[in-house]
Amino acid sequence: METKVKYMWVVVFVVSMSIAGLNGVDATHDYYGPCGKHDIEKEAQKLAPCTYAAKYWRAPVSERCCTIIEKKLNNSGYLCAILQTRTVYDAGVRPEVAVTIPKRCNIAVRPVDHNCGDI
Structure with missing residues (x-):
């Protein structure tokens, strides 16, 4: 049972980081504009x-x-x-x-x- 909970947290972490990373890549160009950061x-x-x-x-x-x-x-x-x-x-x-x-x-x-x- 304890292994399933750990596995679930790893999956949740990986999915959330993937979503955050993809949003950052898509929005970076539009967010920063012509002057970069x-x-x-x-x-x-x-x-x-x-x-x-x-x-x-x-x-x-x-x-x-x-x-x-x-x-x-x-x-x-x-x-x-x-x-x-x-x-x-x-x-x-x-x-x-x-x-x-x-x-x-x-x-x-x-x-x-x-x-x-x-x-």
Whole structure:
């Protein structure tokens, strides 16, 4: 009798871990989004050196901003997600100006067909 109870607990444990594991695998991509496990608001704060250039068309873009943007350009979805954060909105950034920063930095390899929704 005691063996059956132990066996039942092992089966329950294995089944519950399998269900939890499968749910985590299916939902991981949708849950984390384009920035992976990073907090999108904190990632937006890292782009603070670009704030002034992202507000005004004719503002000079700092070298530090260009360096940061060049590192982040490998994932245009990441930058688009950041442009839609509360941090960016509160900073007064104009997304239609912000998307011009890679060109203004003379970055040779930039995403040509990126689409940030309504931006």
